[in-house]
Amino acid sequence: MIKQLQPASLQFYKNVLRANSQPHTTHYLGRCLSTQPAEFIKSHNFHPAHLHHIGKTPLIYRSVGQELERAAAEYGSTESIVSFHEQKRYTFQGLIEEADRVAAGLLKLGLKQGDHVGIWAPNNMHWYLTLMGAARAGLVSVGINPAFQGPEVDYCLKKVKVKALIMPETFKKQNFYEIIKSICPELPDRVDGSINSTSLPHLKHVIIDTDSKLKGALSFDQLLGLSNPVEREAISKLQHRIVPDSGCNVQFTSGTTGRPKAAVLSHYNFVNNGTHIGNRNLLDSNSRICVQVPLFHVYGVVVTVMAAMTHGSTLVLPAAGFSPADTLRAIVDEKCTVVHGTPTMYVDLIKKQRELKLPLKTAQMAVTGGAPCSPQLFLDIKNVLGLERIHTVYGLTETTAVVFQTKPGDSMERILNTVGHLQDHVEVKVVDGEGHTVQFGEPGELYVRGYATMLEYYDDEVKTKETIGNDKWLKTGDQFILESDGYGRIVGRLKEMIIRGGENIFPKEIEDFLNSHPKIIETHVIGVPDERLGEECCAFVRLQDGVKSIAREEVKEFAQGKLAHFKIPRYVIPINAFPRTTSGKIQKFKLAEEYNKMQRQ
Incomplete structure (x- = not known):
């Protein structure tokens, strides 16, 4: 025990705590210190900025497909998603049935467990169905920004060897079909049901959500109709063979080289981060979330989709792309209780609400993330939109979205001046330029460790090792201040992002x-x-x-x-x-x- 150490040994244990290189030793010493923390800290003026927040809800070892089964069993008749602009809606029971049609169709095309399915699309229903269908089939979904142009899409498809690409025919001024033909000229000449491309050798299928007949492509409806009842029933039996620790989704995130890296996130990452995000946001089967954020982003796919699914909440997609007027009308017509958005989106939403003055009677909470939010904007969100609560989240793609988040009941001072409290079951520390843990209240680089960290950067061992050390600490690149009560503040970015x-x-x-x-x-x-x-x-x-x-x-x-x-x-x-x-x-x-x-x- 620390209290029994000789003076000559005390510095050794202080150094061990400072380095934080051995997690089990650190936790053991932390418990020893708890027997006389005041004497130790006062005597040695040592307050290491290192916390591990153990939550009340245990972690869950379950795949996304298994979690969807649980949600369907518990919330079957509750609406899982409403596409306001497409006038489509599914209950949780209807969702799993449709997702299994997508899963069985993709497998019928010849895809195998672990293959990558690209989703290059805005916030349409087929995006959501593909995400769930891929997870149920044991495939890995790959979110691609719908604003990307030909060269950027070409890079993404090659980088992670996408085998099937699902997309709309057009969005805004973009013709997705013409763009994909420009990088895959062999598409119209598909032979024996698959594409044989010189430049994109892994790409075998292009599936387009359209009523048009486009050469070389399947329609999304055709995909849904490929399988028979027996093949769809087999999807349910497949779930026990999908390992929760395996890859579920790939998120592209740029690096200092300027070329996007592909962060691989697991089913385990998705289910647990979604669960604990939803717990903090007090979600339940009565919650109806208006989704302004893009689904391809980790904010959309984890903070929004997974948090809703794990808590039986309803997602409402007001428009394919961000539209403040459509968001406000969806809140009113669909009786939304929660709004998700980035600070920029809230700036535009507030401006539009001042113009339209719609009765947002059901809206209770705003969740903001993706960028720093000014105190004045927080106040405008609360006052102009008439919301009772505002929650903020902080995290990275590489940490499956959320590391810090507002807690229920946090004061306005906490909300205005911090990025929230450390998330459940996550361990963090703040280090100086030499890798030594600084004291609480001092700035340094934030390191994160725990269940939420990504598996790897796909096919990039060097960058993976640069980001995640042998000790499993993930370097965020963000300059951060951690307080002893578990709340944190961003000081700046060490990266040039x-x-x-x-x-x-x-x-x-x-x-x-x-x-x-x-x-x-x-x-x-x-x-x-x-x-x-x-x-x-x-x-x-x-x-x-x-x-x-x-x-x-x-x-x-x-x-x-x-x-x-x-x-x-x-x-x-x-x-x-x-x-x-x-x-x-x-x-x-x-x-x-x-x-x-x-x-x-």
């Missing part, structure tokens, strides 16, 4: 692309403050000799169809020379200073 309206953007991808413009020699991109979106992309560019200027519209036109719209810089600023360190590295903080100086002029 820009968060624009909830979209994660990494500069290097944009820099590499703009450097291919005939007028540009060199580009460096930074995030600059924006009242509505939180941050915007600002590109500083050095132009070719003889070129005097470049307009933002030229850059926008150049990027059309090649970069997602949210990655196209809002500001393009020519510069004669970039500020550099003596070793040649760009000093981006000086670019930010230059931008601020220009704003003041």
Whole structure:
């Protein structure tokens, strides 16, 4: 016991606690310290920012498919999802029946357990059915941003070897069928029921939610009709063969190289993070959640979909893409009690509500995440939308969404000034540049360990080891302050990631692309403050000799169809020379200073 240690040994145990390299030793010593914490801490002025929050609800060893069976058995007649814009709705019992048709259809096409199914689509019913069907079939769903253009989709399909791709025919101004044909020209010439593509050798099937007959593609209705009752019944028997620790979903998340990494999340990650998120948000079978966030994102698929499913709550999709007016009308018509969105979405929602003044009588709670939310916006959400409670979440794709979250009954001061309390069954610590644990209240990098951490970056052992050490601590890259009561605050980002309206953007991808413009020699991109979106992309560019200027519209036109719209810089600023360190590295903080100086002029 610590109280019996000789003075010469005390420093050794202090160092062990500081390093936190052996979890079992740390927990044992923590229990020893609890016998006389005041004496130890007071004598040695040592308050390590390390917590492991054990929740009251135990972790569940269950696959997504098994969890859906449980939900269908317990909440069978409750509506699981309503697509307001498509006028479609399913109960939990109807959902599992339709999901099994999707599962059996995909297996009938020749897919095998562990194969990847891409979902490149906005918030339509077929997105949700595909997610559940893939999970029930033991397949791995892959969320692809519907704003992605041909080259970006091509990269995603190749990176994780997508075997079947499910999508709509069109969304907004995009024709998905024409885009996929541009990267897979063999599609119209499908032979013996499958695609034989030179550039995309793994892609065998394209399934489109459409009434049109498109060469080389199956319709989603055709997929649903492929199987017979016996094959659909076999899906239920398949569930015990799907290991909860196996991959369930792939989320693309950019890295410092600018090329998206593919985070593999397990069934176990999904079911448990969804369960504990729903517990904190007090969800039950009477909850009706209006979904503004995109389903392909971890916010949509875990914070929203899985939290609702595990608690028998109803999801309401107001529109295929974000639409404040449709959200407000869906809240009223579908009697929604909860709203999910990013801070940017709430800015637009508040603006529209001030205009429409609709009676949002049933709405009780807003959940916000994906980017920092200002105190004033919190107050506007509460006052203008007339909500009783506001909850915030903080996490990463690599941690299956949520690490910190508001607790029921938290004061407004807590909500305004923290990202919430440490989630159940999650362990965290905050470390300095040398990897030593700092004290509570001191800034450092947040490390996370526990059930929620991803399995790996797909086919990228190097990046996986850079992010998750042998001790299983996951490095978030976020500068963070942890308090001894379990609440946390974000100080800044150690990475260069820009968060624009909830979209994660990494500069290097944009820099590499703009450097291919005939007028540009060199580009460096930074995030600059924006009242509505939180941050915007600002590109500083050095132009070719003889070129005097470049307009933002030229850059926008150049990027059309090649970069997602949210990655196209809002500001393009020519510069004669970039500020550099003596070793040649760009000093981006000086670019930010230059931008601020220009704003003041």
